[in-house]
Amino acid sequence: MAEVVKVSELVQALGLEVVTGDEEALNRNITTGDISRPGLELTGYFNYYSHNRVQLFGSKEITFAEKMMAEERLMVIRRMCSEDTPAFIISRGLEVSSEMLQACEEHGIAILRSKISTSRLMGELSSYLEGQLAPRTNVHGVLVDVYGLGVLIQGDSGIGKSETALELIQRGHRLIADDRVDIYKQDELTLIGEPPRILEHLIEIRGIGIIDVMTLFGASAVRGSMEVQLVVYLENWSKDKKYDRLGSADEVVQLGEVDIPQIKIPVKTGRNVAIIIEVAAMNFRAKTMGYDATLEFENRLTRLIEENSEN
Template sequence: MKSITVASLQEKFKLEVLSGGDRLGREITKARAHRPGLEFVGYFDFFPMERVQVLGRKEINYLHKLTEEERNLHIGNVVKYHPPCFIVTSNQEGLKYLTIYCEQEGIPLLRTSEKTTEFIAKLDAYLMKALAPEIAVHGVCVNVSGIGILLRGKSGIGKSETAHTLIRRGHRLVADDIVVLKKLSPQTLLGSHNETTREFLALRSIGLVNVVRLYGRKAFQDESRIVLDIELTHWQDNTLNNDLELEPKFSEYMGVRIPYIEIQLQPGRDVAGMIEAAANNWYLKQQGYSAAEEFMKRLEDEMAGG
């Protein structure tokens, strides 16, 4: 199971440490934060104790109004489950009693100036990516007109050269050689780099190039949702068809199915152009448009008119 530490969370969001500075090595294993409002009033069914606990104005104002005896009961009932940490939003003050409870149980207490709703949205997005299951595959990841594509093929087939042509046409590199795939949901696969190869593209006969230095900031982006898996293969005579609409094929990564397309290479074939066409065609299909259906309708209309 993947995990991150409270320390990495504190550094990422520049959180102020109010208590438990020596406990920032505690691990976080669950995505999505939790606001323990119901738990403070005594309802603990389905309490997600493994999650980061965020205290907004509602929770803190409620605690402020309690007597010392009531606080001992309600706060004590929550901290005894030892969640990874508590984060107070909106720079709220008057937290001495909360600090004492956290110190007694060894739980980090942190604070941010951001508003609750905005902070939770950022925190959940970060945790979802940081804790997502991931694998590394050999290939190239590019973003073509806003559409993420995983480009695969045998070593030396021309993946990086094709990516370079796409970059020259205004598209973006995400990763070369090693593509890190993260499963954000049963339907969502995110492609990224492994930090070491960030912005680099390896071109045979040329060497390693930095696409940002060569073509500017617009030539690169850190991540992209993968919606097409395109494999470059060597040309084989009499294996390609020219059907109006091909039977859809899929690849599967960590249980996520991605549409698969094979593009065979031959001298003079505009591979980058075909990838652009595949990306734009995928987008049109998402909008409910099919070129094959429109063509058949035209034939039917022509036959009916004749």
């Protein structure tokens, strides 16, 4: 879990312009993903001022401030500048008043600016900060983007998870993380997976060692993060175990307090697991779009039984 995000990290991630702010100002901590639009504060009402949030000024706030007297504007902006106020951000490339510049420079707070609209900027700010500040856990497995579907491959050690992922990469799919996947909740139903920084783009293949997927296969073979939508569990084939042959057994596994659909694939010599995972991903996508081959088979069987009973 990232407990804080530096203002400088926000600048780099969103491509913001630094209007004013020295190294110390850019080193301030952002501790919450909530964004404040200080409309009431501009009128002098500070009872519920969220001073520890990023302060976002859009055209409404800037236009209202422009109608204030210069002395009043300076006084209000100074009151907004608390010890834990991370930064002021201006949208739409709007001009920054001299009073805001003065107040922020007095308190060592950075003023940042973006050319995009206020609503879009607010969405990008919230999405980035909430993602960075969300509690993180890690799970063992390999996360791969298969046909745009985030597939987490799990299973016992040595069963061939990384080798299967490597074959999927060779077939045009993308690696997100190998061995350890950091996961966090984007919302109540969405789980995001990403690699730890030390393992970015790397995959371990027994007998070869660690390889850099981006170097060997190019930038299109890797991805920074992905929603975890399906878990594929690889298990050793056992002749004494009965396996689901129709695909009617819907299983889920809970990861990071989110229920994720899971399928189990028995592994034995001669089975091309990578191709099976590709088909599993396509079949899962088809189910989410309303087509269920198992249900279609059962309907055909029912019709056949009815036709035979009539005859």
